[in-house]
Amino acid sequence: MTVRTTGSATSGGPLLLGVRHHGPGSARAVLAALDSVRPRAVLVEGPPEGDALLPLAADERMRPPVALLAHAVNDPARAAFWPLADFSPEWVAIRWALAHRVPVRFVDLPAAHSLAMTEPPAGRPADTVLDPIAVLAGTAGYDDPERWWEDVVEHRSTDGAPADPRAPFAALAEAMTALREAYGDGGQPRDAVREAHMRIQLRTARKEFGDDIAVVCGAWHVPALATRTTLAADRALLKGIPKVKTELTWVPWTHRRLARHSGYGAGVASPGWYGHLFGAPDRPVERWMTKVAGMLREEDRPVSSAHVIEAVRLAGALAALRDRPFPGLTEATDAVRAVMCEGSDVPLALVHARLVVGETLGEVPDTAPAVPLQRDLTRHQRTLRLKPEAQERELGLDLRKDTDAARSRLLHQLRLLGISWGEPVAGRGSTGTFRESWRLRWEPELSVRIAEAGVWGTTVLSAATARAESEAASATTLADVTALAERCLPAGLTEALPLVMRALADRAALDADVGHLADALPALARSLRYGDVRSTDTTALGEVAVGLAERICVGLPPVCTGLDADGAVELQHRIEGVHTAVGMLAAAVPADGLRERWAGVLGKLSARDAVAGVIRGRATRLLLDDGRLAEEEAARLMSLALSPGTPPADAAAWIEGFVGGAAGGGMLLVHDERILGLVDTWLTGVPADLFTDVLPLLRRTFSAYEPGVRRTLGELVRRGPSAAAARGADTAGMPGFGPGLDEERADAVLPVLRLLLGLDDAATGRATR
Amino acid sequence: MTASASVHTAAADSGGEVLRPHAENVFADELKALAAADDRPRPARWKLSPWAVATYLLGGSLPDGTVITPKYVGPRRLVEVAVTTLATDRALLLLGMPGTAKTWVSEHLAAAVSGDSTLLVQGTAGTPEEAVRYGWNYAQLLAHGPSRDALVPSPVMRAMSEGMTARVEELTRIPADVQDALITILSEKTLPVPELGQEVQAVRGFNLIATANDRDRGVNELSSALRRRFNTVVLPLPGTPEAEVDIVSRRVGQIGRSLDLPAAPDGMAEIRRVVTVFRELRDGITTDGRTKLKSPSGTLSTAEAISVVTNGLALAAHFGDGVLRSGDVAAGILGAVVRDPAADRVVWQEYLETVVRERDGWKDFYRACREVSA
Secondary structure, three states: OOOOOOOOOOOOOOOOEEEOOOOHHHHHHHHHHHHHHOOOOEOOOOHHHHHHHHHHHHHOEEEEOOEEEEOOOEEEEEEEEEEEEEOOOOHHHHHHEEEEEEEOEEEOOOOHHHHHHHOOOOOOOOOOOOOHHHHHHHHHHOOOHHHHHHHHHHHHOOOOOOOOOOHHHHHHHHHHHHHHHHHOOOOOOOHHHHHHHHHHHHHHHHHHOOOEEEEEEHHHHHHHHHHHOOOHHHHHHHHHOOOOOOOEEEEEEEEHHHHOOOOOOOOOOOHHHHHHHHHHHOOHHHHHHHHHHHHHHHHHOOOOOEEEHHHHHHHHHHHHHHOOOOOHHHHHHHHHHHHHOOHHHHHHHHHHHHHHHHOEEOOOOOOOOHHHHHHHHHHHHOOOOOOOOOEEEEEEEOOOOOOHHHHHHHHHHHHOOOOOOOOEOOOOOOOOOOOOEEEEEOOOOHHHHHHHHHOOOOHHHHHHHHHHHHHHHHHOOHHHHHHHHHHHHHHHOOOOOHHHHHHHHHHHHOOOOHHHHHHHHHHHHHHHHHHHHHHHOOOOHHHHHHHHHHHHHHHHHOHHHEEHHHHHHHHHHHHHEEEHHHHHHHHHHHOOOOOHHHHHHHHHHHHOOOOOOHHHHHHHHHHHHHOOOOOOHHOOOOOOOOOOOOHHHHHHHHHHHHHOOOOOHHHHHHHHHHHHHHHHHHHHHHHHHHHHHHHHHHHHHHOOOOOOOOOOOHHHHHHOOHHHHOOOOOHHOOOOOOOOOHHHHHHHHHHHHHHHHHHHHHHHHHHHH | HHHHHHOOOOOOOOOOOOOOOOHHHOHHHHHHHHHHHHHHHHHHOHHHHHHHHHHHHEEOOOOOOEEEOOOOOOHHHHHHHHHHHHHHEEEEEEEEOOOOOOHHHHHHHHHHHHHHOOOOEOOOOOOHHHHHHHOOOOHHHHOOOOHHHEEEEEEHHHHHHHHHHHHHHHHOOHHHHHHHHHHHHHOOOEEEEEEOOOEEEEOOOOEEEEEEEHHHOOOOOHHHHHOOOEEEEEOOOOOOOHHHHHHHHHHHHHHHHHHOOOOOOOOHHHHHHHHHEEEEEEEEEEOOOOEEEEOOOOOOOEEEEEHHHHHHHHHHHHHHOOOOOOHHHHHHHHHHHOOOHHHHHHHHHHHHHHHHHHOOHHHHHHHHHHHHHO
């Protein structure tokens, strides 16, 4: 194989500009080379289908970072992105060509092939499995390839342009040629096909424009483009490769996504810093420190000009100590940490997020073709027979039907994306968990929303998943994450769930306020039940919920003391919520001993004097209702709480906790003479001057009862405890009922009750689970 | 300073009479070899170039075959920033929790840069201004009146006039008004002596290394005016569990020998466990990175892990069967973790219930901890 290594430097052939994608130094060098050589045409690595979209790059409403997005027409999930920032050499070349009215073309393998050749690829095809830069850096004695490239290429060109702007490219091409001789295709066989296509394109262009052509491509490809091969051999390589129908468009991009290493990211660790290097006309480190200082000042950190001066000096001295020609990001960051951040990593994290990565958001003109997300949505609307109509209408869904369940998922996913086509409304009629009601209304603005949401993904599902994951990562409070989890489940985002659950577990672990945990648990338990209805996998959710319950068990007792009246009542409601949730949880997931531990906590609360009365009373009541506390024991605790030494206000609070609320507290008094007797004895023993203090509390307790219950209670009290005791505990009749129990008639009801409650079924069902 | 000694790895063995010789004496050979091999530019009055100082601290080998032992095991970046700071005219502030080798690093930096680590001001709540500026020899003062002879220079003043490195230990313990005396010294590089109508101007080569405790913030918080004169380097706790286990077991061995405790045959497992518990609670995340945790208010430094294990060894030797078991360390761990009876106890119990209970092979430890926490 003959290799022409000097193809880039001599005037004999086309100008081959090998670059590092997203390298600001490469971008500057490309610009300098183009300005000096002034080629008649520019070829850029990228999918040729994008040629039609290239003029949009000159549109003044186009602001990088943007990405060229290619997707299969019939399967929007099959997509690839070519992200471009304003410091990307490819972008610079495109803009130069458009500004100088020089034809510009993409020469890489068409997306129609690259999308068809693999299963949906994860973004831009990685340049090589073998990292050529790492090999070169290792040869030069650098352990960090990025740093080597920065020192040798990126920085070299910032401290004064070299005499011949083409010289660095020639040197690089030579190095790459040596590498390719040693490593072949570097473990990326598809490169051969791509490079064959590039050569064919290059030939066509040379026929048209002569040798006055510049090619901007990854440095790795330069030797392959300089190789002399026959057209027939290249054609043979391209023969028979699969093809799909594709569409391309521009989509806005963000610096953060450029920085991501996985998925559609470009793996640029510091796009903000690169953007700065590219944009700064001179003295990049000085300008950078000033920028950092300005940002820190906005965040109310005292940073003076003296700090900036010291930071610049420290960065310079550090670079000298490390034998680097010029301070890089590492030195700048070390200096910022030591001088401006007082050695702390906390403000440094802010510098990293805001400046090193950056929060720049790209823009794309309206004239760009529609995003695949819109196409995917249209497809769903057709298959689910859910037409977008401007007129408002209500839609009732029965989640047991497949189509309705899919419709519900779609609407929930759209809501997560901020596309509020449907709003859930309280259902009319049936309140079953398998019913859902929506109010639908399509507004023209929603199209814009869809275009905006296009940044999250190419299908509704993948976009909603990405959005949910990002929200989970940025959520600050436990309630935020819980709410998110509740929205993810009906949307069927099973892929986002692990991440959301992880965030939930993390927030729960760090939240020191048991109140927050207690607020979150019922929602989770509800979600678990929803999961049952929609048959989604909720194992992870169950684990998190059990973990949350454990934490509540540990943290609850200490916070129940020293509360004021309002705080105690609030906590009492939370305890009730947790109690219900623990019941649901223990039924839904395997949680060994959770119920027992919770009962232990309640037992502790009911017995500890320092705990607020209303909580003690409620804990006793919950245990009694669960059958974990014998009635005698409950009565003992009650007489303890109502003993003469207790301040009447405390005792009244206990009564409120124990029999308060509409939840059958009155019936308990009606049916248990002993408890009623205790209350009666205590109440008659309250001194007259204190009675007015406890009256409001008692009124609050008893006024919540049903009128019938109140009347019965009144009658029972009028008869007096002695009369009741004489007739035994089972004789207290409800109004309109005779005293005593007719056992024969009562037994007759039992079979029907059993049928209604499904007791036999439930028992066998549980056993087989 | 057992705490700082726990993090360094150099074998500080000296046959001399002194209990603890200075760094520049112990490592005199290494310093000499470095100076001989060092051909890089040296700042004024520095004994070594910044590069050689960094090598002295981090260890390495010289062309002539001399092996430089590492004095500090930690991120290279930190040492480089510290050395570079001293080469500029900014002072260096070493921050860190107790037991992170601040004093140790400061001593070795001074020894390598100036060849003298003894110009030291120990910061206490009672440190007077004289310790930072100058005092008077009152017999001289009364006999002959104010003169240069009657003046007793502080270590800082001596360092200024001779272009050396001064050290201030525990800067945040020094009262605020005494701290303020440092501002003029660090910004104007001059120390006025109004009694004599003179001043002492710092010579090139003068700089100052201060150490302060992270946890002491608020005792005598540095004013922002003083803070601005320092570049700050925060020394972290050991980075990997292996490094920490290594430090703990080595120190426990040393202490155990001096207390005549029998060597524990199977102590490694428990030491690893103690280090794991300390690291997890300190970092607020389990070692597998799957569960986040609350951190207790205590420092849980390596030095404390050492004391827990030593204590457990003593228990095992005198009251047990000589084998270090979970029960021997459980009480010590509880004492180290639960500093604030209310908040820390919740943290500890959450940790027990959510992490320890589920972990394989930790059943005995869980039971032992439950016993002592009850």
